[in-house]
Amino acid sequence: MIKQMQSQWFLRFALPATLSFTICGLLYLTLNWAALRIDEVAETRQKGLVTLTVSKLRTAIAHDQESATVWDDAVRNAIARNLEWLDTNVGAWMHTYFGHDIALVLSADRNLIYRFSTEDGPRPDDLARAYLPLAERLQERLASGDTEGTNERVLSIGEADLVYVGLRPAIVSVKPIVSDSGEIQQEPGQENLHVAVRFLDGNLPNEIGTEYEFSDLQFSLAPTKDLSRSFVPLISHSGVVLGYFHWIPFRPGSSVLQATAPALVLAFVAIAAAASLFGGMIWRRGTRLASSRAELLHQASHDSLTGLANRAHFNKELSKRLEGASEDKLSVLFVDLDRFKAVNDTFGHPAGDKLITMVATRLRSLLAKALIARIGGDEFTILLEGDDAQRADQIASQIIKCLNQPFDLEGGAHASIGASVGVATSSGKTDYLELTRQADIALYHSKAAGRNTYAIFGSHMDELLQKRRRLEDDLREAVASGIQIQTFYQPVFSLDDGKVASFEALARWMHPRQGFISPEIFIPLAEEMGLIHEVGTLVLRDVCKLLFELPAIRVAINVSVLELSSPGYALRVIGTLAASHIDPNRLEIELTESLPVDKDGHFINNVASLRAAGVSFAIDDFGTGYASFSRVQTIDADRIKIDKSFVDDMDKADNKAIVMAIISMARAKGLKITAEGVETEAQRAALQKLGCDDLQGFLLSRPLSEAAVHLLVKGPERRAVAV
Incomplete structure (x- = not known):
């Protein structure tokens, strides 16, 4: 039991x-x-994830820098040592927008130009020991022409590492300050440098922890002994452990x-x-x-600002769809915003970002089925398939019309921009790189055609682009050699006694294969390439040499408004004259363009400085520009030159009346008057009767070489003949 x-x-x-x-x-x-x-x-x-985040921080800081270092204005203001501008755009702005703790601008010899710090910061020598090796290595790479690591997202090379700044570990990144347009040429390795510092032991761990949901993320110099916490070492490129991030793991x-x-x-x-x-x-x-x-x-x-696809994703999708396209057409559109930089400059970067997001919204609304990507600051790409690809030209026109409508920014501000569009269409299987290259070439032609329009790629475009690039390369070589750019001198004769009153210096390009190339071609090209200052320097050098050899003559030079608007131009001219022992009263500057928007005051300051030194001013091609009469009021000119177009048609009553009005106005202002393009005796007699002071033209003399000028000045009195 x-x-x-x-x-x-x-x-x-x-x-x-x-x-x-x-x-x-x-x-x-x-x-x-x-x-x-x-x-x-x-x-x-x-x-x-923590290790990846720290690695991405190096890249992110360098990418942040490019928003301010790949910028023409940054190059100019760094060269000009404009500390106020640097503080606003590469110091305080970089801290506010990206959270950088320290920002520095260094000269080519690695001396400090500008410093921004959120606190008293480390000692200068501690800071220098952190960035100097990176700066020196970057300059060596720049000087050697190294472009490793640059791509459509990374615009310039740089050096970044985890280093100690004094006793504090930090990410230090060094980037060159370079031109975004390519118009400002700098000797490789001699660029000003931008240094960004982000401390690892400050508020950065808290920011990372908040963003990625790491509990109690902290920095320490030694690994934690608390078994309840995880940690990862922070290692520099050289293998040195600077410290550790540790947190309570999930x-x-x-x-x-x-x-x-x-x-x-x-x-x-x-x-x-x-x-x-x-x-x-x-x-x-x-x-x-x-x-x-x-x-x-x-x-x-995807692009973080707009949510659109980025360049890498767009190229990947384009390549995949082209491989499976069979006989179907695909079209790629490159869209570049016109006048976007003006919005950034006028309203600031936040307004520019707002505008970019509004552009993205309009493109999505217009092309709901298309793959749209943002591949740069103000550049977009669009992939069209099916029926949309067949009518790519109509869609390009719709995009331009859509983006032409004003944008309402914050604070009641309005922005009107516009867009240029390049179109390339493929039938069947095509290499995606070739298709995007064709769209890029078409975009170049649409912008060259006056912007706010579109162009469809044709085989002739490639040939024209290659010809243009060859000419650009040849012009760079010509300017660098200092031999091909030659200066000729056209005499200006006095109507009183028929003697030579002065000379006008004219730049000519003697191309080794094409012969003389017209200034009407290479001067605008030099302005676009940022070489106009070098061309002007070559001409001024030749003019000073002639003035020194012939003490009795005066010479006028044609100066681009771009030159006169650059800081320090007046000082360079006055210094060149002084070095050649030339009296500034013997030099006259002829302006050939309408006045710029002189928001920085460089143009007016340069004119005032040159006039104070004794240089006189003339307004060339007078009467042809919409601002000609207002320029006489703005510039305290000494002479006006009546344009050849009025002289050619002196027999017409309207043109003769215009010439009479110009002369009367000049007399009332006390200005000297020179008539250009005189080719007949009848013109000469009529201008003399109307009261011109001097004449210039093929009737009297063609432009002369330097040797011919010596013969004319030193020989017996006679009318010059072209040589």
């Missing part, structure tokens, strides 16, 4: 309890092992196990519920991690 009761007790209580305990124990051990493995995987992923397995443990203790019946709860929680945690991964993948393939 006792044995039976013991057996029943065993069967009813002990065995179920033992089995339940065994099952619960095995399940608990299994769950515990699984939880540890999950925690290990999660912790490994978090370590990888352990999804342990959290779940703790939540299910009470249910396991209560009874076996809770096993299924506990397992279900465990599975559900794991699934939710996994879903969250998968969502985070998907978000990271999206960020890697």
